[in-house]
Amino acid sequence: MASPEAHMEIARLFAERNGEDVPLATARRNWEADAAKLELPEGAQFRPTIAGGVPAEWVEMPDANPRRVFLFLHGGGYNAGSPKTHRKLAAYLARATGMKVLLPDYRLAPEHPFPAAVKDALLAFGWLLSEGFKPSDIVVGGDSAGGGLALSMLLALREAGAEMPRAAVLLAPWTDLTVSSPSYERLRDNDPIINPERLRRAGEWYAGRRDPRDPMASPMFADLAGLPSMLIHAGGGEVMVDDSTLFAERAQAAGCKVTLKVWPELWHVFHHAVPDVPEANDAIAEIGDFVKAAFGTGDE
Secondary structure, eight states: OOOHHHHHHHHHHHHHOOOSOOOHHHHHHHHHHHHTTSOOOTTOEEEEEEETTEEEEEEEOTTOEEEEEEEEEOOSTTTSOOTGGGHHHHHHHHHHHTEEEEEEOOOOTTTSOTTHHHHHHHHHHHHHHHTTOOGGGEEEEEETHHHHHHHHHHHHHHHTTOOOOSEEEEESOOOOTTOOSTHHHHTTTTOSSOOHHHHHHHHHHHHTTSOTTOTTTOGGGSOOTTOOOEEEEEETTSTTHHHHHHHHHHHHHTTOOEEEEEETTOOTTGGGGTTTSHHHHHHHHHHHHHHHHHHOTTOO
16 A cells, blocks of 8 residues: 555646646646756766767766766656756665766657657767776666666667667656557546556657557567566556556566566656655665665676
């Protein structure tokens, strides 16, 4: 059962839910403006960089291991979000994992449909290698569309015969652009954030002229063999939960090592509610434990 703090946050999200569309440019600006008001963990530092031609931001906490990187791809339906909207989450992830986090500002749809975002993610990963990091020094991940993008990047690396990163952390990944899993209708009235029709439109924007079932854009339909160990989190009250649970089943059937946790009653990427919601704190701590276990004791 969800905590009282979680129930309060769910009620707040329902109360603030916007029933009308706003222009995309306005939605983008509003999200960044709201994110700028959030309190960040003490000691967090943010530094702009260019990662292989892609604008990006380093997020660091004191005592971070300088030789380990968490390449985190932000969510936002592939049409919104930026390093600015994800600074708080990235800072808490940096603190929990003991790693510095790189947030690429990848190109967004509909101006830049698939595969532009995948190319940018690959450029950022390649830049890390050019900076002296080995694949085994890198954990990749993302939330929502960013989680799907992380998987697309991993599939592209596998197809190229490249060495895989150490592990992957996927927070409610969007793995199916067709928005066709049963949970989209089953949980429609439970979800305070995601509207299936709007999400389907976002998928059309991102797919562009491509088939939304293209495995590189919708990893749910891909051959998943050879991907690294992954941690997947989802909220039990979100319409997108099947994008995590069904994907995890298929990845496990393909021989991947998958740790899946569905948090009862919680909403899409509830991790953003850290530190005010106990489940968000527990989830961030679990990510830290997973990443540290992936590196192993004394593995430098």
